[in-house]
Amino acid sequence: MVDEQRIQQFRQMAEADPENELGQFSLGKALVDAGQFDESVTPLTRAIDLNSRMSKAYQLLGEALRKTSQNEKAVEVMKKGITIADELGDRMPRDAMVALMKEWGEDVPELSDKPTMSASPTGGAPSGDGFQCARCGRPNGRLAKPPFKGELGGKIAEHVCDGCWREWIPTGTKVINELGLVLSSQAGQDAYDQYMVEFLQLDRV
Ligand SMILES: [Zn+2]
Secondary structure, three states, rough: OOHHHHHHHHHHHHOOOOOOOOHHHHHHHHHHHHOOOOHHHHHHHHHHHHHHOOHHHHHHHHHHHHHHOOHHHHHHHHHHHHHHHHOOHHHHHHHHHHHHHHHHOOOOOOOOOOOOOOOOOOOOOOOOOOOOOOOOOOOEEEOOOOOOHHHHHHHHHHHOOOHHHHHHHHHHHHHHHHHHHOOOOOHHHHHHHHHHHHHOHHHOO
């Protein structure tokens, strides 16, 4: 899907249900992906207001603020995001934020363990098969089998850990209920799949 179509779709969802954090997050992320940083600030801020534990949202908001020359605010958001991601064990966004802060020449808050960007992963026993969860970056906890049939189910089994998959399930239910998605329709199924892909960060694998 081209950027503008994605943005349009997520904008509709965010407007239809302003209390849905994933709707706001997805809109913000689509805007960042399209280089529309100015516009992404509002939905990303809103996503964090709705769910202060959304670590990836801090990363995107920090980047957007920096791109729009709001450096002080960017650093503030990143520090908070790093601390939260560290507490939650969301290594991927945490290490990405640490790397950005270093690039900007800013101090990084103290972490519970070393960032895993280096060649030898620390923390958690590596599974030995090169698995790394696309969402949280954990090297273990791979799903035993695809959670459902089809290409997307296979992709999830390959790239998503058990913990992240379990986190998606109640979120997915919320998405269906709050947006009134009809899964028997192709449009409803497509929208649901898209939320799942965004949530599990499968768009970059
Ligand atoms: Zn995970």
